[in-house]
Structure formats: C-alpha cells, structure tokens
Amino acid sequence: MSLQNKSIISMRDLKKEEIELILDKAEEMEKKLKKKEPLYSMKNKILASLFFEPSTKTRLSFSAAMQKLGGSVIEIEYSTTVKNLVDKIKMIENYCDVILLRHPREGSARLAAEISKKPVINAGDGSNQHPTQTLIDLFTIRKLKGKIENLNVSLVGDLKYNAVVKSLFYALGIFKANITLASPPELQMPWENIEEVRDKFSVRIFQTNSLASAIEEADVLYVCGIKKEKFIDVSEAEKIQKNFRITLELLENAKDDLIILHPLPKEIEIDSRIDETKFAKYYEQANYGLPVRMAILSLVCG
Template structure:
C-alpha cells in the first residue's frame, strides 16, 4: 500500500493528478460527498495543530467518512510511555488510513512499518511536511499555471522549517527553478536540503524580494529552540509590511504556512498578492484528493525507502530531535549522500 512520508514519495505526474482532482472537488463537491462512506481516518497528533488537523478532519468528513484520534498526546497512552510503533499498530486496527504529526524527526518511518493501513506524515518535527507542500503547490499552480522557471524566495526559519524543506524538494524537480534563501546565519537551510539546487543566500528581505515570483514567509518557531534567549533575539528579525511589499513584482505571490506571529503585518492582508488564507483552503481539497488516492488501491506497492541505508555497530545519531532518541529498540540506520556524507536515515542529520 502507498504512504506519504516525504513529498518525493509522489512523482511530478502524481502530484499533477492530485491537483487536478482537488480542483475538481472544489468545483463539484457533490460528486465526492460519499466517496469515503464507512471509511475512518485516524488522526494521531502528538504535537499541537490547528490547520493541519482540522483540514484533515474536514477533508474526511467532506468525503462522507468518519474520524477518530487524539489532538494531544497527553490524552493517549503515549503519556504512559507507549512507543510510536505500538500506538500506530493498535490504532491502525481501528481505522482505514492514518494522518500523524509528531515532534520527533523521522517518526513516520517506524510508524509505517507497524501500520496495517496507509500513513500520511502530517509533520515530523523540523523535518518534512508533505501535505502542506501539496497545498502550497496547488496554490502556486492556481496563480502561476506552471512550476517551471520560477524564482522562489523563502524567508525566516529555514533551518527547522519543515514546510520549507518539503517545498524545496518538490520544486527542485521542475526545470529552471531558482531559490533565494533569506535567513540569519543561525537559521540557514540545512546542507541536506541544499544539495543539487540553484540558490543564493542573503540576510536581507529587501534584497531577496525584488526578483521573486513567490515569497514564502515562515515564523521563527519557538518550539524548536532550547535557548529561550536565542528565540527572543531572532523572532522578529523579518517582518513583511506595506513598504517592503512595494519592492516586489506586481505579480509576485506571498505565501505562509501559518500560524504567523508577527512576520507578516496584518496591513498587507488585503493585497491581492497575499495568498496565505487561500493556502489553507487549498489544504482541505488537496488532502481530500490525497485520501482518495491512498485508499483507491490498497494493494499498490509502496515506494522504496531506506533501501540504501545501513546499520553500523557503535554509530548512533546525535540529533536529540530524531526519533531514534526515544523510540524503543529502534535500529539506528544511515546512508551516504551524493557528497559522501553519512547521514541518519530517519532525520537526515550528518553524523
């Protein structure tokens, strides 16, 4: 059966098909209102969420299905020390498909190995967020018609921004895409995401915005910082306001995965270039299309993962945010990237 853990699990043709289905659902919702009748979505949210969790629930209800799950791990057996693997193994017996969010990077990998139903990664720490990327791609497609030859500026927390990582991986597969990476040194994009992309780096929003077709703003994520003082120093480093927006092209679009905490002034919300609330609406429809796709043929084989990874006696991932730091008896696995760097197969951190 197919799962969605990383946006690269779906090729560009499959993504185009999902967008086409989502757009049809927007126009003709009545055609799909019973498509998942008697089907159940399990929502396992080990980390707080508003848009992602509610849009998944709304998506399944819009398809005529039902939802069960939890929105706070403290209300589940996780609070008693139960592992991700055991939780998923149990819940997959109660539902037809699972959407899971977890604060640890790489958590979906042990989950899918123990699940009897398809697993959708709804965000794993600062790693990946493929369904947000699908919503982002749908939004871009609606405004730009094509993903090729775009200049995409990404601003803010590029280090821990899982939405940024997934969007770059998705867009890098299209011809002529260039990235402008706008961040302070402390929040620069990780090397494993930079591999193979065309990019420039700057710490100036004013400089980075001028040639962009898409500006993707992000918040500095307090929950990813262990040092509160460092967060306070960096949290307001970039603010998009009316004056800065005057520097942008007339047809540039402004995106944000939300929530925002000050990095986009409310004064620009009425600018027709601002699409972040449209993104949230696209999120519901693209998740409806994804659920339909994954439930359409349970016998379809999944994509290969970790096929080139290996175990090595004595080597352990040193990332405290990796799922290997807490999951019971999870084998530490590694792979060698194109530059010869050995990385954790769960969180992609260089070892």
C-alpha cells in the same frame, strides 16, 4: 498510475507525475465542492487521527476532508514516546483504513508506515517533512501562477527547523523552480538539504540574509515564522523576529504580480497591513487545504 494504499511520508517518495495526479484531483475536488456535489468515495471508511503534539489546523482540515468524502474520523489523544507510537499504530490499524500521524520526532512517520498494514499520512514529523502542506502550497502556486516550473520562489524565515519549508524546498527542485533561500545566519537551510536538491535537480539556488534581495525578483514569496523556543536566549529570538519580517516598505520594489504565501498561523513575520494588499494570498492558500486533503484521502484509500 495509482496511489492506492501508498503512504505519504515525504516529498522524496513522490514522483512528479504523482504530485501532478494529486494536484489534478484537487482541482476536481474543488469544482465539486463549489457545485456542492455529494461525495461518497470514503463512505464506510475511517481515518484515525493520531497526534503526538497539537496542530489544530492540520487535524481539523483532514477531519473536514474525510467527512466531506462521506467517511468518519476517530481521534486519539497525544503522547510522546516512540514505544507508545509503535503500540498505538499496531492497535489502531485494526480499527481504521488510513492513519494520519503527527509526531515531534524526525523519522516517526517513516517508522509508522513500515510497521502499519494501513497507509500512513505524515502530518509533520519534527523538523523533517510535512508533505501535505507542501501539496497545498504547490496547488496554490499552480492555481495562482498557472505553473510552477521556472518561477522565482523565495523561501523566507526559519529554514533550519521548519518541516514545511524543507518539504517545499525539495518539491520546488522537482519542478525546476529558481529558488532563493533567505534567513538569519542562525537559521539557514541545512547544507545537506541544499546539496541534495542542487545535485539531484540541477536547479538554481541562491542564499542570502537580505529580505530585500529575496523579494526583488520573486514571483512567489513563501514566509515561515521564527519560533522563540528554538533559541536559548529569548531576547535574541525577539530581536531576530523583529529584524526579519516582511513590511509594506520592503514590498515597494516587489514585482507587481508577486504572491505572498504562509502556512499559517502567522505571528509578527508579516506586517498585518499586508493582509489587505493584492500580494497577500495566504488566506486563499488556507482555503485550498480542504480540496487538496480530500484529493490525498481519495487517492490513497478511496
């Protein structure tokens, strides 16, 4: 099985075996990083980092991953038009071996992969997909829980507009997890996404507006923020943010071995007091970004 020259656009494009290949490779990368072994699989290779909207964490993480593998990075300033996207892809493919793309429009990464001669890695296309973050999430869950299958995973927060949580939702279906979707009524997971995962993978999916219900039986609590810019009424957004956040009090009935994950950076959706508890694993999750993205780059074009 090989991912050589394969674009990573959506979790829908990856078979379970391919996901496991990436996770296994990430384990290998993590061990080599700890031993400070020299890594040269990307020597003389170039990553073109093309961001049409800012995303410091993803951009820096991939840049560090590429350099750790002995490669180099060229960064292109962001713009917003699709025409600009097509022109830039056709131009920069001549100067690189792999393209990292973030764009606010859904489907932009798919378009780029269709027109590019070089593999494209989707770093987020609007509210659609963010597969590399999901691979980090899966790696973290497997690392901390020993498995993904049959775990009770609760996805909490903005499930309507957040690309990260939509990618993870689909991936959890692949691994047959039991999934709880907890959100304010205004931010529920789109019905077409629920139908797709339920029909394709025959997994248990439970919807609720109650954080207490989402936490009670969860093995994994995955929290994503609620963005004010998604609301016309900012005061309404602030009210929802305050009413839909994870507090220490809510964790009183949680499983003793619950882990809380978050793609970071977080705002008020998780009480800061939780950062120092045994439940908080989001900083450890962030650390796994480097080996996972090294694994992706190595498998796609190493």
